[in-house]
Amino acid sequence: MDMKSFFKLSYGLYIVTTKSHERESGCVINTMTQVTAEPSKICVTINKNNFTTEILKESQVFNVSVLLENAPMDVIRQFGFQSGRDVNKFEEGQYGTDIHGVKYLKEYSAAMFACKVLNTVDVGTHIMFIAEVVDAQVLSNEAVLTYTTYHEKKNGTTPKGAPSYVEEKEKTGWICDVCGYIYEGDVLPQDYICPICKMDVTHFQKIS
């Protein structure tokens, strides 16, 4: 089996947000698809360990913001490479509030979808939430961010908890244990900071 086959699948990049009572969080996903047109249903798949999943299982509602190509890496870092258990992910940025009281991105977002969970499927390391779209709005007509663009133009990496994570065994150098970014080179400068998640050299491990 050639794991590189999985790189041939096309995805967008999305931020799933949710809120239950006073707890709220969000995370980056690439696995949103529409599953039926009448009524409008979508599904998203999220790692079981995510704080977002914990809250979502309780709230049964979520929002999906569709990231634009011009979204800065900071936004992806903010939602994708740290846990809502440690930080308030909404401290920076501009947010609207959907019909369920869940925040969505007003900046860098092509559209938002307010969703209500209909069905939950345990798929192993991840949970799939199948949901009815209760409200949806277009926020921008600029180009959306695709997973391909993210990897090619933004040098983005895939966190280990993502459904689409594939170990990049063929690369040599140093790998960031937080976000998976690979520094290609034998010697890692002692003041090196990960360009993706801003971790220092103590988070880099030698790969060969």
Added chain:
Amino acid sequence: MDMKSFFKLSYGLYIVTTKSHERESGCVINTMTQVTAEPSKICVTINKNNFTTEILKESQVFNVSVLLENAPMDVIRQFGFQSGRDVNKFEEGQYGTDIHGVKYLKEYSAAMFACKVLNTVDVGTHIMFIAEVVDAQVLSNEAVLTYTTYHEKKNGTTPKGAPSYVEEKEKTGWICDVCGYIYEGDVLPQDYICPICKMDVTHFQKIS
């Protein structure tokens, strides 16, 4: 709810094929996503009425070919705009046979995935098949066909049975009742042939 929001989601285009005893068929989908990395699981969502679904429910195995950007519209027409109940979809083209004996596209395909169904979810008009990837091979490193490219460059349309079908109510002209292609103009020439599915004027209805 603004239905145009759904156009902001990014997809690839894929051909799902299956075989059970002597019956085999295939169809075009845009809803393939990886759902877990360990083990490698994917999901696809297919209309219940498709002949492919009928066979797949019996065989519990399928293959997914990832279409390349250079795939001619004829391939999409061949698999997407006619039923395997009426025609042998494999009469034209070059095919390999996967580990389960299911045909996959050797031409115009970036990769193939041999899949075994683990779980079936009824989502209304469609069925979602969650499957383990048993084998996967890269077939080409040329650019893959995205749904956006399909719509923009190839002037592709979405069949009414697709999860992502949205009625194009704002356009005026004549609509093909087979593939949904819209001829924009007041008067439809009597010898007009649908550029997508090759149907004649008897299949066009006035929209306004």
